[in-house]
Amino acid sequence: MMRAVVSRKLGLMACLCAGLALVHAPQLSARDAPPEVSPDGLHLQKSTSGRLVYVKPGATLAPYKRVAILDCYVEFEKDWQRDYNASKVGLQGRVSDKDVERMKNDLAAEFKKVFTGELQDKGGYQVVDTAAPDVLVLRPALLNVEVNAPDLMTAGIGATVARSAGQMTLYLELWDSSTNTILARVMDAQADRDNFAQVASRATNKAAADRILREWAEQLRKHLDAVQGQTSGP
Numbered sequence: 001m002m003r004a005v006v007s008r009k010l011g012l013m014a015c016l017c018a019g020l021a022l023v024h025a026p027q028l029s030a031r032d033a034p035p036e037v038s039p040d041g042l043h044l045q046k047s048t049s050g051r052l053v054y055v056k057p058g059a060t061l062a063p064y065k066r067v068a069i070l071d072c073y074v075e076f077e078k079d080w081q082r083d084y085n086a087s088k089v090g091l092q093g094r095v096s097d098k099d100v101e102r103m104k105n106d107l108a109a110e111f112k113k114v115f116t117g118e119l120q121d122k123g124g125y126q127v128v129d130t131a132a133p134d135v136l137v138l139r140p141a142l143l144n145v146e147v148n149a150p151d152l153m154t155a156g157i158g159a160t161v162a163r164s165a166g167q168m169t170l171y172l173e174l175w176d177s178s179t180n181t182i183l184a185r186v187m188d189a190q191a192d193r194d195n196f197a198q199v200a201s202r203a204t205n206k207a208a209a210d211r212i213l214r215e216w217a218e219q220l221r222k223h224l225d226a227v228q229g230q231t232s233g234p
Contacts, residue, residue: 050189064136072111073141118217131177167191
């Protein structure tokens with residue numbers, strides 16, 4: 001019974017926070033400097049051309065030995081589907097709404113898989129779905145997603161060659177599960193590395209996404225390790 005109650009608590013947190021990514025996420029490409037204090041009282045700690053880190057004053061991640069990873073929200077770059085389809089002649093090779101939903105679901109699932117592998121399997125931070133004083137809630141979103149050559153898995157479409165798979169922006173909030181208090185917010189825009197031209201496929205797109213997701217997951221694991229005095233892995 002208690003497990004059901006705390007599980008519902010995490011679910012309620014996800015619902016209450018559902019709009020925060022759109023409310024608080026600044027435009028990382030904007031020329032104006034980011035605010036020093038966010039509307040919900042977090043203070044800017046680090047700002048680069050692609051990354052913003054906001055932290056609640058006095059907050060620390062030291063108490064957290066376990067993590068709960070909420071479902072990842074995924075949103076493509078505005079007009080990406082329209083602009084991609086406009087570059088195609090005829091109906092063949094166009095991205096449908098069904099394609100977009102499939103790609104969103106695949107990317108959300110891949111986020112959960114990569115972060116679970118890095119934090120739990122490699123870092124020893126058990127992934128749970130219950131609230132407790134030692135449980136840190138990760139509330140993620142992937143925004144401004146662009147795929148340069150989506151694999152539509154449609155017969156008859158010729159190969160597409162691309163130098164880069166695309167780009168996306170991480171929006172990650174860290175919450176205390178027992179008090180429903182936000183501790184930190186991270187926003188980081190990353191693009192796939194510029195490679196020699198290669199045939200794009202579902203496999204190459206997944207590999208590119210995994211590289212970016214793994215880097216983000218590793219950074220979080222190493223930070224958790226550091227604040228708890230552990231030695232990070234390679």
